[in-house]
Amino acid sequence: MRLQDTIKTAAKSLLRSKTRTALTMLGIIIGIGSVILLMSIGQSAQDLIIGQVQGAGSNLVFVTPGSNKGSRFAAPAAVQGIIIKTLNKNDMIALEREASIDLVAPEVRGQARIIYGNNDQAVTFEGTMPDFFPIRNFTIAKGYAFTQSDVDSFNHVLVIGAKIAETLFGDFNPVGKTVRLKNITFTVIGVLDSKGVGPFGIDQDELVLMPVSVAQKQLVGIDYYNSLVIQANANYDIAFAQSRVVSVLRQNHHITNPDKDDFTVQTQADAIDLLSSITSVLKLFLAAIASISLLVGGIGIMNIMLVSVVERTKEIGLRKAVGATDRDVITQFLVEAAILTLFGGIIGIVFGALFTTIIYFVIINFSTIEWTFALPLSAIALATGVSVLIGLVFGIYPARQAARKSPIEALRYE
Amino acid sequence: MIALKAVKKIYTDDGSSTVALNGVSFEIHKGEFVAIMGPSGSGKSTLLHILSFMDRPTSGSYTFFDKKIEEMSDTELAYVRNQEMGFVFQSFNLLGHASVYDNVEMPLLYSEVKVADRKKLVENAIAAVGLVDKTKIEASKLSGGQKQRVAIARALVNNPRVIFADEPTGNLDSQSGGQVMKIFEELHTAGHTIVLVTHETYTAGFANRMIHIKDGAVDSDQLIDKHPTHAGFIK
Numbered sequence: 001m002r003l004q005d006t007i008k009t010a011a012k013s014l015l016r017s018k019t020r021t022a023l024t025m026l027g028i029i030i031g032i033g034s035v036i037l038l039m040s041i042g043q044s045a046q047d048l049i050i051g052q053v054q055g056a057g058s059n060l061v062f063v064t065p066g067s068n069k070g071s072r073f074a075a076p077a078a079v080q081g082i083i084i085k086t087l088n089k090n091d092m093i094a095l096e097r098e099a100s101i102d103l104v105a106p107e108v109r110g111q112a113r114i115i116y117g118n119n120d121q122a123v124t125f126e127g128t129m130p131d132f133f134p135i136r137n138f139t140i141a142k143g144y145a146f147t148q149s150d151v152d153s154f155n156h157v158l159v160i161g162a163k164i165a166e167t168l169f170g171d172f173n174p175v176g177k178t179v180r181l182k183n184i185t186f187t188v189i190g191v192l193d194s195k196g197v198g199p200f201g202i203d204q205d206e207l208v209l210m211p212v213s214v215a216q217k218q219l220v221g222i223d224y225y226n227s228l229v230i231q232a233n234a235n236y237d238i239a240f241a242q243s244r245v246v247s248v249l250r251q252n253h254h255i256t257n258p259d260k261d262d263f264t265v266q267t268q269a270d271a272i273d274l275l276s277s278i279t280s281v282l283k284l285f286l287a288a289i290a291s292i293s294l295l296v297g298g299i300g301i302m303n304i305m306l307v308s309v310v311e312r313t314k315e316i317g318l319r320k321a322v323g324a325t326d327r328d329v330i331t332q333f334l335v336e337a338a339i340l341t342l343f344g345g346i347i348g349i350v351f352g353a354l355f356t357t358i359i360y361f362v363i364i365n366f367s368t369i370e371w372t373f374a375l376p377l378s379a380i381a382l383a384t385g386v387s388v389l390i391g392l393v394f395g396i397y398p399a400r401q402a403a404r405k406s407p408i409e410a411l412r413y414e
Numbered sequence: 415m416i417a418l419k420a421v422k423k424i425y426t427d428d429g430s431s432t433v434a435l436n437g438v439s440f441e442i443h444k445g446e447f448v449a450i451m452g453p454s455g456s457g458k459s460t461l462l463h464i465l466s467f468m469d470r471p472t473s474g475s476y477t478f479f480d481k482k483i484e485e486m487s488d489t490e491l492a493y494v495r496n497q498e499m500g501f502v503f504q505s506f507n508l509l510g511h512a513s514v515y516d517n518v519e520m521p522l523l524y525s526e527v528k529v530a531d532r533k534k535l536v537e538n539a540i541a542a543v544g545l546v547d548k549t550k551i552e553a554s555k556l557s558g559g560q561k562q563r564v565a566i567a568r569a570l571v572n573n574p575r576v577i578f579a580d581e582p583t584g585n586l587d588s589q590s591g592g593q594v595m596k597i598f599e600e601l602h603t604a605g606h607t608i609v610l611v612t613h614e615t616y617t618a619g620f621a622n623r624m625i626h627i628k629d630g631a632v633d634s635d636q637l638i639d640k641h642p643t644h645a646g647f648i649k
Contacts, residue, residue: 005523016511318507321468322568323496323524325489407468411507 001328010335013312021340024304027297028344028390029351032383034290036352039379041359042283047372049279053271055195057136059102060268061242063087063228063249067261085224086253086262092228094248100236101244105132106225108215114160114208115180116168123164125181125208127215135231138209143175143190151211154218156186162194163205182219186210194368205368238267287379291386297344298390305337305398316402317410326403333402337395338388345387349380416442416465416576416609421474423460423630434460436630437474442609444575447602449621450611457630459580462611466499466578467491479575496524500569502610504581506561508568510554514545517553518567525572539567543597559590566597570606577601579610583617595620 001009014021065084087106095104108127113120132138133145142165146157158179165174174188195204216222232241245265249255253262266274309316316329324332353375363371423435434457442448452458463469464476467483476483481494495501500521508517519536527535540549543563548556553564562582569577579598583591591614599620602608612618619638626633 001524002529009523012512012516314507315509318509319520319524320492321466321495321501321507322521323492325492325524327489328524408463411503 001324001331006328006331006335007339010332010339014336014339020304020308024301024340025344025347027300028294028341028387029297029348031290031294031297031390032345032348032387033351033355034293035287035383035386036349036375036379037355037359038286038290039283039382040352040356040375042279042286043374043376043379044360044372046276046279046283047374048370049275050272051370051372053268053275055137056268057229057231058268059232059234059238059241060135061101061230061232061238061245062266062268062271063091063230063245064264064266065227065262067264084262085222087225087228088223089225091249091252092225094252095228095230095245098241098244098248100233100241101230102233103131103135103231105129105135105229106212107132107227107229108212108220108222109226110215110220112181112219114164114168116174116177119168121164121167121206123161123206123208125210125215125219127210127212127219129212131231132209132229135229138195138204139193140190141193142173143188145190146209146211151213154213155211156184156214157189157210158186159190159192159209160188161192161203161205161207163203164208165191181208184218238269242267287382294386294390298341298394301337301340301391302394302397305333305395306401308336309333309398309402312402313405313410313413316405317407317413320405320407321411329403330396330399333399334392334395337391337399339391341387341391342384345384348387349383352379352383415444415479417475417477418465419475421461421464421471421476423457423464423469424472433630435464435471438627438630438632439474440625440632440635442576442607444607445602445605446623447598447608447621448610448623448625449618450609450625450627451613451615451618452627452633453613456627458611458613458627460630461627462578462580462609465609466501467495492524496521497572498575500572500574500577502562502565502569502577502579502582504584506558506565506585508553508561508564511552513550513552514540514556514564514567515549517564518571520568521572527572535571535573539571540564542570542601543567557590558586559593562586562590562594563597566594566601570601574606576607576609579608581612582610583612583614588616591617 065087089106092104092106095101105128110125112123112125114123129151130145130147133140140159141162143159145159146155149155150157158181160174168174168179169177174191177188179186179188192205192207192209212225230241230245232238242265246261249263249265250258250261255261319329356375357373360371360373363369418441419439421435421438422433425432425434438461450458450461460469464471464483467478470483478494479498483491486494509520515536518539519532522532522535537546537549540546543566545560545563545567548560553561556564569579582598583594586594595617598608598610602622608621610617610621618624621638623635623637625635
């Protein structure tokens with residue numbers, strides 16, 4: 001039998017029972033739709049997370065206490081709750097002298113409630129230096145940033161995130177107002193431009209920035225830094241800057257054996273690499289979940305095809321009686337399954353893309369997340385390939401059942 | 415031509431075996447119109463299945479125009495059924511939802527006939543059974559007699575060497591049955607070889623040779639004096 005005739009015959013028999021064909025396709029439509037949707041969400045999430053790291057500044061080098069040697073994925077000591085007190089002002093001063101380094105800012109972090117009148121909110125405060133603002137691309141919407149003299153004089157001044165400003169002050173200008181943090185009075189001198197959720201899920205609009213001296217001595221009670229953030233000189237290779245940071249810190253900390261490093265130096269690229277690996281696993285996980293529905297859809301097809309084979313026993317008998325070979329019968333049923341899955345797949349792709357678009361518009365319109373639209377070609381290719389494969393794999397069993405029938409027995413079937 | 419020699423067919427089911435054909439031998443020549451008769455359970459349908467390559471004998475030999483069934487694969491049997499045989503069944507076995515045209519065309523889909531030639535063949539076959547005005551009608555909407563005529567057109571479309579019919583009038587009233595048998599008679603007159611199985615004497619009366627089967631064996635084989643010019647074979 002010619003392929004065109006097979007396709008025509010298969011299409012006719014599918015069109016004959018439209019409801020059943022539509023219901024059979026539904027499984028594949030949902031399966032492929034979910035694959036597209038979840039893979040797109042995974043891709044958007046990856047773009048978002050990596051975009052946040054990239055948006056944190058450029059040519060950044062992060063120094064965290066503790067070593068993550070041995071595994072790329074091991075968390076630095078600070079994340080594991082181990083307190084390491086070796087990063088301090090001397091390190092910062094030494095690093096600032098390096099030609100390959102433009103700016104260095106320390107970070108001392110803590111949590112507290114910020115109180116203004118009857119309003120209060122839990123916030124992450126961060127003690128740092130004025131260079132922090134250019135390093136992290138933080139710009140001031142109202143008022144001004146604190147200065148080195150604020151740091152040196154232990155001035156109780158704050159620069160607050162846009163969201164905090166709105167929560168505490170509503171439409172009023174927060175600049176010049178007095179707030180309290182851990183029972184210490186601060187004056188708000190600036191409000192940051194809105195920046196959204198930053199790397200590692202911290203909402204930068206809910207951040208409170210203050211002079212590092214105040215954070216260290218009066219809020220946290222430590223004399224070391226939680227971390228350093230460095231902007232490398234763009235004229236130098238970032239890897240060179242990174243190696244200089246390592247050398248300087250080893251020298252300062254009197255470390256001769258690299259295995260004994262008490263700090264971790266990562267570049268933005270390292271962070272992006274790490275986050276890419278994590279989000280790729282997430283993407284894979286989402287695709288795996290979606291594949292389950294695809295599998296269910298495939299089994300649905302097999303089920304309906306088996307019923308169809310039984311129902312059409314007489315037709316199979318007749319076709320064999322007038323000269324159809326086993327191969328003709330197998331091909332016909334396989335082509336039917338392939339048509340079901342191919343069209344189901346195409347409709348599923350359309351639906352998946354549609355829902356991806358809807359989700360995109362909902363997120364960008366109803367949240368502050370800077371969601372990007374992603375419809376990976378790989379997802380479409382994978383979905384199409386997988387759906388046709390499903391048709392062939394799940395179609396083969398019913399098709400073989402059909403071909404195995406002897407013409408007389410099939411014709412006698414009631 | 416067609417030659418059966420000591421053909422036996424034994425069905426085995428759960429250890430017990432039933433002898434359906436017990437050493438059947440005869441020949442059928444080109445241009446004959448043979449009616450195979452017998453009471454139900456006599457083995458006449460089994461015989462027709464073997465004659466039409468839809469089943470294989472347990473022992474004995476069957477030659478269809480130099481082709482020995484025992485030497486052929488299932489695919490080769492399918493090929494011969496498609497190229498050299500036509501079938502008419504008691505229950506029509508049409509695709510009810512498909513048009514008359516599509517039903518008649520079906521055997522050609524499995525043949526090597528060129529697409530360009532198909533239309534003419536299908537139209538000729540439909541014309542031969544007088545259903546030109548029904549070409550595009552769904553088969554399920556036809557009367558019983560018309561359905562059987564479609565089935566005959568389907569059997570004719572590949573211009574087979576032999577047309578096999580299994581109780582072709584069994585599901586029809588006497589008037590439609592008569593019309594259907596008239597068509598067989600015309601086909602015979604036009605030179606077609608026809609083998610039909612029936613238990614109705616009226617239907618068998620259209621044939622020029624009658625083979626009676628009883629208990630799986632040939633009970634009698636005789637020419638009917640209807641076509642004195644035809645030189646049939648008498649055992």
